[in-house]
Amino acid sequence: MFFFIGGITPKTRRIDEQPIRCPNCGLNQAYRTRVDHWLHLFFIPVFPVKRGEPFLFCEHCRRPVDSARTSAPPPRSIRLECRVCGKPVEEGFRYCPHCGQRLS
Ligand SMILES: [Zn+2]
Numbered sequence: 001m002f003f004f005i006g007g008i009t010p011k012t013r014r015i016d017e018q019p020i021r022c023p024n025c026g027l028n029q030a031y032r033t034r035v036d037h038w039l040h041l042f043f044i045p046v047f048p049v050k051r052g053e054p055f056l057f058c059e060h061c062r063r064p065v066d067s068a069r070t071s072a073p074p075p076r077s078i079r080l081e082c083r084v085c086g087k088p089v090e091e092g093f094r095y096c097p098h099c100g101q102r103l104s
């Protein structure tokens with residue numbers, strides 16, 4: 001018996017119509033894109049089961065753009081400094097790894 005035709009398919013969605021300059025080819029043809037996964041029944045999408053992470057996709061290169069190489073610096077670059085020795089301390093440390101000073 002064949003009574004269920006369905007499954008999960010990825011659907012590519014452009015979430016921003018404003019093109020961004022692609023660092024690979026230099027053309028303004030990179031778009032913010034998201035791949036959502038939809039549950040579909042009889043070839044009709046029913047509801048999204050998984051929301052994808054946004055990424056840049058270049059229409060010219062036909063491949064995703066490495067977002068680490070785009071102009072915006074990653075938000076993880078927040079660096080703390082030890083009050084005593086002045087050396088950079090990564091976020092999350094409770095004590096300075098260089099001099100042992102307790103960090104607030
Ligand atoms: Zn490109």
Ligand SMILES: [Zn+2]
Nearest residue numbers: 082085096099
């Ligand atoms: Zn220190």
